[in-house]
Amino acid sequence: MFAIISDIHSNLEALSVVLKDIEERGIKTIYCLGDVVGYGANPKECLDLVIEKTQNSVMGNHDYAVLFEPTNFNTGAESATYWTRRVLEEEPDPEKRARRWQYLGRQRMRWTMKLPLDGFEAQLDFVHASPRRPINEYIFPDDVYTTSSKITTLFDRTPHICFVGHTHLPGVFLEDPDFYSPDELGGKYPIIPNEKAIINVGSVGQPRDRDNRAAYVYIKDNEVHFVRLEYDYKTAAEKIYAVPELDNFEGDRLADGR
Numbered sequence: 001m002f003a004i005i006s007d008i009h010s011n012l013e014a015l016s017v018v019l020k021d022i023e024e025r026g027i028k029t030i031y032c033l034g035d036v037v038g039y040g041a042n043p044k045e046c047l048d049l050v051i052e053k054t055q056n057s058v059m060g061n062h063d064y065a066v067l068f069e070p071t072n073f074n075t076g077a078e079s080a081t082y083w084t085r086r087v088l089e090e091e092p093d094p095e096k097r098a099r100r101w102q103y104l105g106r107q108r109m110r111w112t113m114k115l116p117l118d119g120f121e122a123q124l125d126f127v128h129a130s131p132r133r134p135i136n137e138y139i140f141p142d143d144v145y146t147t148s149s150k151i152t153t154l155f156d157r158t159p160h161i162c163f164v165g166h167t168h169l170p171g172v173f174l175e176d177p178d179f180y181s182p183d184e185l186g187g188k189y190p191i192i193p194n195e196k197a198i199i200n201v202g203s204v205g206q207p208r209d210r211d212n213r214a215a216y217v218y219i220k221d222n223e224v225h226f227v228r229l230e231y232d233y234k235t236a237a238e239k240i241y242a243v244p245e246l247d248n249f250e251g252d253r254l255a256d257g258r
Contacts, residue, residue: 001025001026001027001028001029001218001219001220001221002027002028002029002030002031002218002219003022003025003027003029003030003031003216003217003218003219004030004031004032004033004126004163004201004216004217004218004219005018005030005031005032005033005054005201005204005216006032006033006034006035006060006128006164006165006166006201006202006203006204006216007033007034007035007060007165007166007168007202007203007204007205007206008032008035008036008037008040008046008050008203008204008205009035009036009037009038009039009040009062009203009204009205009206010036010037010038010039010040010041010042010043010046010084010205011039011040011042011046011204011205011206011214011236011254012040012041012042012045012046012049012236013231013232013233013235013236014204014205014214014231014233014236015046015049015050015204015205015214016049016231017214017229017230017231018204018214018216018229018231019049019053021227021229022216022218025218027218029055030053030054030055031054031055031056031057031111031126031163032050032054032056032057032058033057033058033060033126033127033128033163033164033165033166033201034057034058034059034060034061034062034063034107034128034135034165035060035061035062035063035128035165035166036050036057036060036062036063036104037062037063037066037084037104038060038062038063038065038066038077038080038081038084039062039076039077039080039205039206039240039246039250040080040205040206040236040239040240040246040250041236041239041240041242041243041246042239043084043087043088044087044088044091044096044100046205047088047100047103047104048096048100050103051099051100051103056111056126057103057107058107058108058109058110058111058126058127058128058134059104059107059108059109059128059134059135060128060129060135060165060166061128061129061135061136061166062077062081063104063107064135064136065077065078065081066081066084066085066088066104067104067105070082071136072136075247076246076247076249076250079245079246079247080245080246080247080250082245083243083245083246088100088101109127109128109134109135110125110126110127110134111125111126111127112124112125112126113126115219117191117221117222118221118222119193120193122160122161122191122193123159123160123161124160124161124162124163125158125159125160125161125162125163126162126163127162127163127164128164128165128166129164129165129166130154130164130166130198131154131155131157131158131162131164131198132153132154132157136166137166138166138167139151139154139164139166139167139173139198139200140167140169141169141171141173141179141181143177144173144176144177144178144179148177151173151175151177152175152177154173154198155175155177155196155198158196158197158198159196160196160197161191161196161197161198161199162197162198162199163199163200163201163217164198164199164200164201165200165201165202165203166200167200167208168202168203168206168207168208168209168215169200169202169208169209170182170200170201170202170209170215170217170226171184171185171199171200172185172189172197172198172199172200172224173197173198173199173200174195174196174197175195175196175197181209182202182226182228185226187225187226188223188224188225188226189223189224189226190222190223190224191219191222191223191224192222199217199224201215201216201217201226202215202216202217202226202228203215204216205236206250206253206254207257208253208257208258209257210256210257210258211228211257212233212254212255212256212257213228213229213230213231213257214228214229214230214231215227215228215229233254233255234255236251236254237251237252237254237255238251239251
């Protein structure tokens with residue numbers, strides 16, 4: 001049994017609630033799909049928790065932007081990137097500063113594992129964005145209707161199951177092509193031998209599916225379980241409002257899950 005988290009975006013309140021829920025379920029192993037930083041007000045604290053609690057993490061586009069340069073970011077996201085970089089650089093403790101930068105710098109773009117299940121072995125791929133462009137390609141639910149050829153190409157690069165984040169919209173893409181929200185699936189998706197799936201685990205720190213609860217998934221036996229948790233989004237938003245370099249919109253959107 002293990003959990004997958006993604007898109008924390010420096011939201012300490014959301015991350016703390018998610019980690020507590022994972023611990024209470026008795027889950028010992030956590031994987032992260034990136035974007036630990038960006039948008040929110042607690043990049044140092046969130047990095048420290050992810051470093052401590054997770055076993056593997058891939059690089060998200062905001063992690064990449066803090067290390068290098070923001071590309072195709074809107075003004076608010078770009079400003080948050082430069083502020084986050086400055087906060088990490090100004091850490092007075094050299095060991096903490098080095099640990100955080102080393103963690104970001106060592107993230108891989110893709111990670112794969114074999115998972116023995118009931119009567120078969122599943123291949124699980126972990127990326128931030130998509131099987132084709134691991135860091136910055138968006139896969140939206142509407143793509144199954146508007147750009148089905150894109151979905152076909154993505155599944156050509158998906159041997160079995162690929163876990164993604166990036167859009168902050170949880171659900172399951174199938175090869176048909178089709179998309180199912182967690183509600184349509186009854187909150188869980190069964191991994192079976194001959195069915196490919198691209199599974200978006202949702203966002204811990206900035207949900208965008210009009211549900212402001214923090215999102216993550218855990219895998220138990222042959223099933224992927226989607227979890228939503230209430231957290232103190234008002235405090236997370238107030239912290240954003242208190243930092244002039246952070247766009248107030250990033251705090252406003254937490255209330256509506258948008």
